[in-house]
Amino acid sequence: MSSSDTEARPVMGEQALYDSFMAVARNRITTRQFEPNYDVPKEHYAMILEAARHAPSGANAQPWHYIVVREPTVKQKIADYFVAEQRIRAKLKMKFPTPNYAGLADAPGFIVVVADFRYVKAFPVLKDDDSDLNKMYIENAERILLQSVAASTMSAHLAAAALGYNVWWVTAIGQQEAQDAMRPLLNVPDELSILDIMCFGPPLKEPYKRWKKTPQEITHWDVFDRSNFMTDEELDTWIKKKRHKVMYKDAAKID
Numbered sequence: 001m002s003s004s005d006t007e008a009r010p011v012m013g014e015q016a017l018y019d020s021f022m023a024v025a026r027n028r029i030t031t032r033q034f035e036p037n038y039d040v041p042k043e044h045y046a047m048i049l050e051a052a053r054h055a056p057s058g059a060n061a062q063p064w065h066y067i068v069v070r071e072p073t074v075k076q077k078i079a080d081y082f083v084a085e086q087r088i089r090a091k092l093k094m095k096f097p098t099p100n101y102a103g104l105a106d107a108p109g110f111i112v113v114v115a116d117f118r119y120v121k122a123f124p125v126l127k128d129d130d131s132d133l134n135k136m137y138i139e140n141a142e143r144i145l146l147q148s149v150a151a152s153t154m155s156a157h158l159a160a161a162a163l164g165y166n167v168w169w170v171t172a173i174g175q176q177e178a179q180d181a182m183r184p185l186l187n188v189p190d191e192l193s194i195l196d197i198m199c200f201g202p203p204l205k206e207p208y209k210r211w212k213k214t215p216q217e218i219t220h221w222d223v224f225d226r227s228n229f230m231t232d233e234e235l236d237t238w239i240k241k242k243r244h245k246v247m248y249k250d251a252a253k254i255d
């Protein structure tokens with residue numbers, strides 16, 4: 001255990017600490033284009049990954065690894081892969097408003113998030129059993145694992161935001177092809193999966209705050225409040241009419 005693992009506990013209900021935390025949480029804002037010539041100090045990577053390290057995880061498995069990529073040619077190769085994928089998605093008529101992934105190459109901070117799915121075995125599953133019952137447990141175990149890695153990644157994003165950076169959470173496409181293309185670039189063992197890319201740095205343009213649901217829309221007291229429930233049709237309409245706006249527009253400019 002390092003000395004930084006034990007810390008004085010915050011005073012319960014302390015407003016000042018909460019306010020500082022919220023200043024970070026509210027200002028964790030995605031940007032997809034960064035100032036290309038900025039050099040991230042090495043200690044910032046350490047500070048960001050220190051936050052990742054303290055995250056909770058199912059069975060305390062900590063099924064994550066973080067690869068700090070500093071080599072511009074490697075960043076470029078990964079960016080090229082995503083730009084190509086963007087074209088494939090367009091051809092497939094997925095109608096997903098895909099961003100321009102060229103910005104990945106210029107991200108000053110570039111961390112590849114690697115998950116070790118073998119830890120699924122550390123969660124409640126039946127041993128050597130391919131029954132339907134075990135499929136259900138395995139599915140649940142995979143969710144536990146994904147949530148664990150997301151919890152750690154989120155801590156890293158918040159730490160980057162606390163250092164004043166903008167961030168970009170990019171999902172590494174899960175297909176085998178993508179994994180095969182990226183693994184050798186980073187020497188990632190076949191047993192592991194590249195899950196996300198975390199980019200950060202000073203933004204190239206003024207960042208904007210995206211739409212967030214109101215507290216009332218997401219908070220349910222004691223039981224689920226149906227007034228906050230969307231029917232399938234309402235959800236389809238939201239995807240058609242709103243999704244592209246909430247992804248790429250300033251919340252203040254959405255009608």
Ligand SMILES: Cc1cc2nc3c(=O)[nH]c(=O)nc-3n(C[C@H](O)[C@H](O)[C@H](O)COP(=O)(O)O)c2cc1C
Binds near residue numbers: 099169172209
């Ligand atoms: C799990 C997860 C996956 C994401 N994947 C992508 C992605 O592949 N590409 C991308 O441009 N943004 C991605 N994002 C960023 C979201 O688009 C962004 O967080 C959202 O639009 C809200 O904006 P904000 O981060 O500024 O609050 C992802 C975010 C999360 C949490």
